[in-house]
Amino acid sequence: MPMRGLVLLLLGLLLAAPASGQGGRPLRVRGERALTFGVVFPGVSSHVNRTDPVGSGEFSIRGEKFLQVLMQFTLPASLTGPGGAAMPLSFGSGDGGFSTTTIGAQAGFDPNVGGTGQLSKNGQGSVFLGGTAQPTAGQAAGAYTGIVVLTVIVP
């Protein structure tokens, strides 16, 4: 009978093994704030700093404490407006930022390339994004929007 007990124990371990292999707190990414250029004028470029507490885009990341993460953006080349009109959009090498504390304490990175970061002891981090809207001289008036996607990878 001890053999049968051992077998049951091993089977139990087998069943439990996959669950324990995936770790504890799940990785979660959430969009917190839109990247907002506000009112822009035809022919006049408008830049939003990643440290702008109102205009910059923001994502939050939650996961295991001190978790190392890779951050990759999918960035739109333009915003789409009335009748499908496109407004060029660009992102500079310093327009991405990561912080585990305040918006002013970011470590910058190139959002076109991606960056790395380490979550805080509470398993938290924030990703910020700035950019430049470049309306043309003949840009049609109206509201323009685009989608920015942040993918976070734990290697």
Add this chain to the structure above:
Amino acid sequence: MRKLVAVALAVLALVVFTTPVYAQVNNASITATATVQAPINVTAVNNLDFQSVFPGVAKTVLVTDATAGRWDVAGAASTPVSLNFTLPTNLASGGDLMPIGTWTGNHNTTATPAGTGFTPSGTPTAATLSGTGALFVYIGATVSPLANQPAGVYTAAVTLTVLY
């Protein structure tokens, strides 16, 4: 039974030593937004015209006069703007000058000089475009020909700059 234990141990070993550490991936999106403001167009409609004046006799054109100056402004609907004037102190005819001053103004969202009165100057005057993005600006002034003002046609530019 021994065979079963052996198999179980083998499977356990496989699990323990070959269970991959899965990479975690997650993503989220935000929007990027911008609103393009309609450009402001300012059109000079009427010149401020004093017509004939006489030496030593001041003449005033009121904003309600047919010869008052007028600009039409078109821009984004219901949007605040500022009116900024560059005003001459003299009209000129060659090297001869005729003083001009005592500027008066009126802006309205309809094409009549019965809106809001103001004193044109280089200091911005606040106004708001109509629901269709229109504003009409009228200007008057007084010229004061000298007693010995030489005859001639006297002119000067009066410039209105409108900003959001």
